[in-house]
Amino acid sequence: MLTCxxxxxxxxxxxxxxxxxxxWIDDDRIVQAPAAGARADAVHDASGMVxxxxxxxxxxxxxxxxxxxxxxxxxEWRRGAAPRSELTPLSSAGWTTRQTGRDYAAMGFTxxxxxxIAPHQALHAHLELADVPIIDKAILCVLGNDDYLLRSMRDKxxxxxxxxxxxxxxxxxxxxxxxxxxxxxxxxxxxxxxxFSLDDVVPGYGVSSRSIVKTLQRAVIDLGLPHPLHxxxxxxxxxxxxxxxxxxxxxxxxxxxxxxxxxxxxxxxxGEKRFSSAAARLAESVNAHKNITVDVGxxxxxxxxxxxxxxxxxxxxxxxxxxxxxxxxxxxSNGGGIVPYNYRATDFHNAVQWAAGLELFLLIDxxxxxxFTTDHPNGAPYTAYPDLFALLMDRDRRAEWIAKLxxxxxxxxxxxxxxxxxxxxxIAVMTRASPARLLGLSDRGHLAAGARADVAVYAEQxxxxxMFRNAAFVFKDGDLVVRDGRILHHRSGRALSxxxxxxxxxxxxxxxxxEETYGLEPDLLKVRASALGVADPFEAVSCSR
Amino acid sequence: xxxxxxxxxxxxxxxxxxxxxxxxxxxRLTVVAGLGADVAGAQAAIALCERIGGVxxxxxxxxxxxxxxxxxxxxxMLTTPGEARTRGDVVLLVGDGLVExxxxxxxxxxxxRALTPPAxxxxxxxxxxxxxDEADMRALAGAATDxxxxxxxxxxxAASLPGSLAALRARxxxxxxxxxxxxxxxxxxxxxxxxxxxxGVAVWSAARLxxxxxxxxxxxxxxxxxxxxxxxxxxxxxxxxxxxxxxCGGMTGFPMRxxxxxxxxxxxxxxxxxxxxxxxxxxxxxxxxxxxxAEAPRWRKPIPLIALTAAAAEFSRPPTVRIxxxxxxxxxxxxxxxxxxxxLVSKAASHPSQTPSVAAVIxxxxxxxxxxxxAASC
Numbered sequence: 001m002l003t004c005x006x007x008x009x010x011x012x013x014x015x016x017x018x019x020x021x022x023x024w025i026d027d028d029r030i031v032q033a034p035a036a037g038a039r040a041d042a043v044h045d046a047s048g049m050v051x052x053x054x055x056x057x058x059x060x061x062x063x064x065x066x067x068x069x070x071x072x073x074x075x076e077w078r079r080g081a082a083p084r085s086e087l088t089p090l091s092s093a094g095w096t097t098r099q100t101g102r103d104y105a106a107m108g109f110t111x112x113x114x115x116x117i118a119p120h121q122a123l124h125a126h127l128e129l130a131d132v133p134i135i136d137k138a139i140l141c142v143l144g145n146d147d148y149l150l151r152s153m154r155d156k157x158x159x160x161x162x163x164x165x166x167x168x169x170x171x172x173x174x175x176x177x178x179x180x181x182x183x184x185x186x187x188x189x190x191x192x193x194x195x196f197s198l199d200d201v202v203p204g205y206g207v208s209s210r211s212i213v214k215t216l217q218r219a220v221i222d223l224g225l226p227h228p229l230h231x232x233x234x235x236x237x238x239x240x241x242x243x244x245x246x247x248x249x250x251x252x253x254x255x256x257x258x259x260x261x262x263x264x265x266x267x268x269x270x271g272e273k274r275f276s277s278a279a280a281r282l283a284e285s286v287n288a289h290k291n292i293t294v295d296v297g298x299x300x301x302x303x304x305x306x307x308x309x310x311x312x313x314x315x316x317x318x319x320x321x322x323x324x325x326x327x328x329x330x331x332x333s334n335g336g337g338i339v340p341y342n343y344r345a346t347d348f349h350n351a352v353q354w355a356a357g358l359e360l361f362l363l364i365d366x367x368x369x370x371x372f373t374t375d376h377p378n379g380a381p382y383t384a385y386p387d388l389f390a391l392l393m394d395r396d397r398r399a400e401w402i403a404k405l406x407x408x409x410x411x412x413x414x415x416x417x418x419x420x421x422x423x424x425x426x427i428a429v430m431t432r433a434s435p436a437r438l439l440g441l442s443d444r445g446h447l448a449a450g451a452r453a454d455v456a457v458y459a460e461q462x463x464x465x466x467m468f469r470n471a472a473f474v475f476k477d478g479d480l481v482v483r484d485g486r487i488l489h490h491r492s493g494r495a496l497s498x499x500x501x502x503x504x505x506x507x508x509x510x511x512x513x514x515e516e517t518y519g520l521e522p523d524l525l526k527v528r529a530s531a532l533g534v535a536d537p538f539e540a541v542s543c544s545r
Numbered sequence: 546x547x548x549x550x551x552x553x554x555x556x557x558x559x560x561x562x563x564x565x566x567x568x569x570x571x572x573r574l575t576v577v578a579g580l581g582a583d584v585a586g587a588q589a590a591i592a593l594c595e596r597i598g599g600v601x602x603x604x605x606x607x608x609x610x611x612x613x614x615x616x617x618x619x620x621x622m623l624t625t626p627g628e629a630r631t632r633g634d635v636v637l638l639v640g641d642g643l644v645e646x647x648x649x650x651x652x653x654x655x656x657x658r659a660l661t662p663p664a665x666x667x668x669x670x671x672x673x674x675x676x677x678d679e680a681d682m683r684a685l686a687g688a689a690t691d692x693x694x695x696x697x698x699x700x701x702x703a704a705s706l707p708g709s710l711a712a713l714r715a716r717x718x719x720x721x722x723x724x725x726x727x728x729x730x731x732x733x734x735x736x737x738x739x740x741x742x743x744x745g746v747a748v749w750s751a752a753r754l755x756x757x758x759x760x761x762x763x764x765x766x767x768x769x770x771x772x773x774x775x776x777x778x779x780x781x782x783x784x785x786x787x788x789x790x791x792x793c794g795g796m797t798g799f800p801m802r803x804x805x806x807x808x809x810x811x812x813x814x815x816x817x818x819x820x821x822x823x824x825x826x827x828x829x830x831x832x833x834x835x836x837x838x839a840e841a842p843r844w845r846k847p848i849p850l851i852a853l854t855a856a857a858a859e860f861s862r863p864p865t866v867r868i869x870x871x872x873x874x875x876x877x878x879x880x881x882x883x884x885x886x887x888x889l890v891s892k893a894a895s896h897p898s899q900t901p902s903v904a905a906v907i908x909x910x911x912x913x914x915x916x917x918x919x920a921a922s923c
Contacts, residue, residue: 063795068795072790074617095798096797096798097795098796127889128795192773325620328621330624332625520886533584
């Protein structure tokens with residue numbers, strides 16, 4: 001079937017295209033405009049609209065055991081019927097699997113990465129993701145607090161052995177990449193260590209946080225995984241957290257590394273309250289290190305729930321839980337913590353956090369190295385993205401907010417002085433072209449012939465938040481799934497996962513390890529297509545080696 | 546034995562499905578209960594429930610909701626069976642009936658497993674029993690000569706358990722208690738032992754404790770973390786209750802005892818208790834699922850009953866429609882909650898058979914219901 005999206009402003013930075021024109025789709029792929037005289041089976045008028053590839057979210061906690069614990073912890077947030085829902089906190093957060101797919105699709109998103117799945121929770125996460133309609137998705141598996149890796153490092157295992165273990169984990173969990181969360185801290189927390197920095201050592205294993213990050217970074221590079229090691233640094237949320245990020249950037253030694261939600265570290269100790277924005281300093285470091293990519297983890301004001309596998313940090317936050325309840329889990333590797341939290345515009349610290357996030361967006365020069373996350377739902381639910389894009393594109397809108405926030409907090413940030421506004425092409429780089437590149441998804445994030453026909457069309461209007469909240473049209477694999485922000489029908493998305501052969505030696509070793517440690521076969525944990533209840537649930541992504 | 550029947554008489558599967566669809570179609574409120582099903586079965590049952598505006602419950606919801614009530618009213622520190630077995634240097638067993646509640650399924654080698662060296666090299670695991678009964682004593686006995694563990698009993702019967710826990714929590718926090726003499730000494734010694742744990746684990750079964758006792762225990766665990774590390778391991782009820790809970794949470798945002806009558810899921814542990822709905826007459830049809838064992842519903846009121854159970858299940862009255870289903874992981878491949886791992890795992894069928902799965906039967910039921918049953922929501 002031949003479809004033509006006619007006469008929109010086509011913004012496709014990967015092809016350096018920004019002009020009014022047509023986009024043609026044949027079945028599930030973008031194609032060249034056919035020769036004159038060819039007739040489209042369907043024509044969609046996009047005049048006055050902006051046409052982009054489907055958006056890609058690289059970091060959003062949408063599935064798995066920790067997310068589900070948050071659902072069960074907070075039943076009051078889903079109470080009541082739909083007409084009341086806008087008044088209910090987090091009602092817009094896409095709380096169920098199905099609502100997640102619908103909400104993302106309505107905003108023009110077609111691929112979302114759940115970035116924090118412990119290996120033993122992978123089957124659970126994939127089962128939920130298989131129930132998320134329309135969009136494609138992927139998981140990053142979390143290593144770096146797991147006994148097997150730490151033991152192997154303690155016993156001076158070879159880099160090749162560790163690479164094979166990482167490959168085995170990716171294959172068993174059907175993950176797209178590897179994340180490390182406060183490397184070593186969750187293991188140390190089990191031995192009653194309450195704070196953990198880059199050169200601290202995990203008791204009982206004798207390995208430092210730095211060595212864990214570097215070991216995993218090397219394994220990811222040696223395996224040729226498209227996505228660099230995804231790092232959640234030490235000391236999240238603490239004043240002077242910026243030092244931890246800068247130390248990690250330096251530890252990368254010029255090799256690719258992705259640093260997650262760095263807003264949560266962008267703090268210094270200036271001012272009366274000894275809490276200030278250190279975003280400018282952090283942005284300077286990111287600008288100077290071209291091997292580094294970051295996502296922001298923007299805070300937006302309102303009620304949310306923090307869901308993190310950084311169990312050390314989450315335990316330290318239970319006293320600030322709002323409402324006052326929480327779950328802290330010492331898991332087989334990272335575990336996690338679920339702590340509800342309300343970001344208030346009247347709160348000094350929360351206002352500094354809000355400003356620091358925006359500063360990072362606006363002070364990092366290259367929009368292809370900074371990603372737009374809110375670390376859903378930790379800084380805000382993903383449904384806040386349209387408001388975030390509007391803030392980046394409109395300094396007057398920022399000024400209105402700044403005027404409403406505590407002046408003492410704004411004095412701790414450079415935000416009021418920043419005039420930069422994101423352009424549409426910059427938004428398209430940040431939300432489409434560079435996420436696809438960062439994840440190694442060559443047929444996404446752009447509109448060249450041969451690309452997957454994931455397309456989002458937005459009716460241009462002065463209120464950019466309204467514009468991005470409800471896409472005029474969204475095509476997933478060439479199938480029109482959204483019109484005027486309304487879902488037309490559901491379809492199954494797929495999970496993107498690394499496809500790489502693993503050798504028999506590591507399978508044998510892992511079988512022995514699981515037998516000895518758990519008395520169980522590791523095969524129980526393997527994520528098999530046949531277990532997910534949908535046809536053809538995976539799409540293979542290749543390694544470069 | 547016949548695989549399906551209508552009013553106690555053998556009937557072909559198609560006829561049984563058609564009869565079941567007819568019962569659901571004409572009912573005002575159908576409860577989908579028992580729900581002893583694997584993940585695929587639970588997904589199908591919940592989707593059916595949404596479609597027919599029914600109520601979804603599980604035979605172990607009462608116990609499950611006790612733990613959940615503590616979680617969602619105050620907070621909880623939790624761990625996995627694997628961490629408890631390999632790192633737990635102090636294990637506090639609370640309440641009776643723990644073996645019956647699956648203690649040895651969750652921690653099969655509790656009595657023989659040495660602690661993993663990084664946790665506590667050479668240390669002896671100390672197991673304390675607060676309120677454990679004779680059956681537990683017998684099941685745990687016989688290993689007293691093992692070099693890896695040592696068991697100590699603090700006397701406390703069911704009636705005095707909440708008071709003992711409260712006293713223990715007070716002493717852990719250095720507050721005075723009203724007990725005296727030997728009893729006070731016993732509590733003090735236990736409080737000191739818990740405080741000296743490196744990675745302590747409290748184990749309980751919500752089937753045997755009330756909500757306030759569980760809350761006191763979880764508060765004790767939290768308080769111990771002021772100085773040392775301590776965490777909790779609630780034993781999951783059987784019949785894949787914990788797996789069904791995960792499915793229900795993802796699909797609806799809620800645990801079981803959730804109703805779809807208003808068009809959106811609503812959760813209330815009392816309103817949507819299947820047994821109460823049947824006994825009160827609010828529900829006029831029940832779909833009962835018990836694929837793991839052969840449990841029959843506990844309610845007494847006779848209402849049209851569609852039973853999806855093992856062929857061996859015995860009912861005091863024959864169900865209106867009865868369809869034999871396969872046992873997950875035995876007759877067909879399954880995904881369900883593994884109590885030894887504390888997570889969902891996939892199992893290949895150990896004895897593959899033609900007996901249909903819960904998901905397959907419900908799939909056919911949905912087809913038989915056609916388009917006009919309830920409001921399908923997208």
